[in-house]
Amino acid sequence: MSSSTPQVPGTYVFDAAESRRGRALNRLCGSLKDAENRERFKADEAAYCDVYGLDAQQRDAVLSRDWTRMMDLGGSIFYVFKLAMVDEKSMQYLGGVFTGMTTEEFAEALRAGGRSFG
Known part of the structure; x- marks a missing residue:
């Protein structure tokens, strides 16, 4: 989280900096709203991550379903939840x-x- 972001203990603050940092992750998760994309993701999750340009940490968090780490890496709960729904x-x-x-x-x-x- 950026140093200018207000800290709220126990809360994820999703601001513009976090949005930029999590862009690829959130785009991937957001794409899962479409049934065709969900099927492509389920067929080869790693390849699907590569299509969206996730960095190594984001990719690992998605593949291991490390929900907390996804949030730490700039994930928005509104997008991360779309991945949770796949599961x-x-x-x-x-x-x-x-x-x-x-x-x-x-x-x-x-x-x-x-x-x-x-």
Whole structure:
């Protein structure tokens, strides 16, 4: 994150610098909204990453489904979630990953009013 970005503990701040840094990653994830692209991705994930010009760290994060690392590398949750959907993962699943909870624990925390995680 750039030094001029306000720091919010426990929160990813997606600003213009992060958008530029994560451009290739977010373009790849965004492309997965189309069924044809999802099929191409599933057929050869590594080759699909190469088409979008991911750097080595982004490529590794996508292939290993390291959701937190994707966010650290400039991923936007709105795009990263499209990749999670390819794997049939819910937003609650990702919320659990980001907070160190199981999907069920995260969903329960939301039902209980949220903001009790961490």
